[in-house]
Amino acid sequence: MPEGHSVHRIARQFDRNFVGRTVTASSPQGRFAEGAAVISGRTVTSVRAVGKQMFLEFDDDIWLRVHLGMYGAWDFAGEILVDPTIASANGRMGQTNQRGTTLEDEPILDSAGENSLTSIGAPRRTRVHVRMSEQTTGLPDEGAEWPPPIVGQVRLRLLTDVTCADLRGPTACELLTPDEVSAVIAKLxxxxxxxxxxxxxxxxxxxxxxxxxxxxxxxxxxxxxxxxxxxxxxxxxxxxxxxxxxxxxxxxxxxxxxxxxxxxxxxxxxxxxxxxxxxxxxxxxxxxxxxxxxxxxxxxxxxxxxxxxxxxxxxxxxxxxxxxxxxxxxxxx
Structure with missing residues (x-):
């Protein structure tokens, strides 16, 4: 099960890459189709992580609650701005657990999946394309398919012009009101x-x-x-x-x-x-x-x-x- 450190890292990725941007949301799997329709076209305004739960706020006071549970993970693709407060496994700043880096030092990668190459959460093999650096601009790599193809059972896809986040296998994925968010957090x-x-x-x-x-x-x-x-x-x-x-x-x-x-x-x-x-x-x-x-x-x-x-x-x-x-x-x- 992804533990608290992973969820805070996910929240920081969303803060860097999605907050302040309008998203297109979909549920390729179909299990979150109604919720995705509500948030599609809205702007992400803030993100919070508490323990093993993440809360993503959209305009009009709509919140998305995600609990990864035993098997959930977020896969990121496209242009990823790295949070400079997160170091790589070798102590250098800027590298997270997606593939690719501009760092000169070779990063230490964990084959067991705890520091997965392409996703944050439960370890899994994935085929999504990811390009990472501390400062990236423009569209994904020339020649890469965009948006990236759907791989596996994607509960929720959040897409900006240049960044994609796919959610797979969560225990919880639901929309809440501000009062409902406060009630969930109060129990933690x-x-x-x-x-x-x-x-x-x-x-x-x-x-x-x-x-x-x-x-x-x-x-x-x-x-x-x-x-x-x-x-x-x-x-x-x-x-x-x-x-x-x-x-x-x-x-x-x-x-x-x-x-x-x-x-x-x-x-x-x-x-x-x-x-x-x-x-x-x-x-x-x-x-x-x-x-x-x-x-x-x-x-x-x-x-x-x-x-x-x-x-x-x-x-x-x-x-x-x-x-x-x-x-x-x-x-x-």
Missing amino acids: GPDPLVDDVQEGEERFVSVVRRKPTSIALLLMDPSVVSGIGNVYRAELLFRARLNPHTPGRDVPEEVVRELWRDWVRLLSIGVETGQMMTMDGLGPDAYRKAMAHRDDRHWVYHRAGLPCRVCGTAIVVEELATRKLYWCPTCQA
Whole structure:
């Protein structure tokens, strides 16, 4: 499932490439035909990301809510203006996870799909054409078909004169009023990139410390905290050396606070690089290797049966509320 860092990166792409522009909207798949007809011909006026949900505002107070869920992704094609606040995986600015770059340094690309070459969201193979640079002008590459051909089940296509965004496989894609948007956001836990960080910490600590629910389940509850998915959940708990089955109310307050502060750090890294880098203190070679291969950048996630990087104990995996939970039974005893 795409986690919070991916959705914030998507929002920044929309801010750079769609806000202030009129779009033609369609639903090639047909499942969002009525909604697409409402927003087609309207101007995108703003975009917000909160946790795993994105809200795109159009004129006349019409909002599009998209929740990618397990399988959703946005594919971008055409001329893409890169958000200069987002770095590439090798630490340079301007490269996001679409194909193509004007950077001189060779970018680090992740074949596992977390930092997908052509889309943001769930990993998938795609054939859309993308050209990227920090400053691009004019129409897509000469000779490229425009608009790009429809590939697969596209729920929603948003098209400007030079940029195309295709949405596939979302859990939610719906139009809302401003009041409905406010109601959805009000139900979400704090997001470090949206809410005041200190206020968010207090909200998070207050909720966790009164819940009998296990901390592993609380971290995945969007009403408790926004944006944390299976990968970040496992890594945060290991970094805190915290048994995932500990009831929230039994976790020491300072540990809960450190969980929040660690989430603030890891989310920022994820947005900047496009990858869920959760290991610290790596040298240049180890860092490049970790950025290129998911198995080299996590402490416990996806490492069932492999030795713990700290103590050597085999990492275990178990089912918890239908999701896989990875942890070290020694370091997190």
